[in-house]
Amino acid sequence: MTPRPPRSSEPTAAEAxxxxxxxxxxxxxxxxxxxxxxxxxxxxxxxxxxxVLAGPADVPALTATIQYRIRSTRP
Incomplete structure (x- = not known):
């Protein structure tokens, strides 16, 4: 799998x-x-x-962490 390119901007409050x-x-x-x-x-x-999450960027990061945890626990 090819890694994603880094984001060009921080996540907005609307995205969070x-x-x-x-x-x-x-x-x-x-x-x-x-x-x-x-x-x-x-x-x-x-x-x-x-x-307490410090800002909007932490919400997608939390989502990614949860998604990783779900996918890594599948058989």
């Missing part, structure tokens, strides 16, 4: 919001909320801890 919606809709996380300070609060399970 779209990925957040996918994560919640696919039930890969319980909740993702954007704060006015452009941070993102992520809760994996309803009773789990809340993680």
């Amino acid at each position: 919001d779209a990925w957040a919606n996918v994560l919640v809709r696919r039930r890969l996380v319980h909740a993702v909320v954007r704060t006015p300070a452009d941070q993102w609060l992520v809760q994996g399970r309803p009773d789990g801890p809340v993680r």
Whole structure:
């Protein structure tokens, strides 16, 4: 498999919001909320801890981490 070329720009808040919606809709996380300070609060399970992501670039990075974990655990 050929590696992807690096991004030419940082992910926008709109892109991060779209990925957040996918994560919640696919039930890969319980909740993702954007704060006015452009941070993102992520809760994996309803009773789990809340993680703070520093900015929009961290949401696609979280998505990639979850996707990698799912694919690496398949037989």
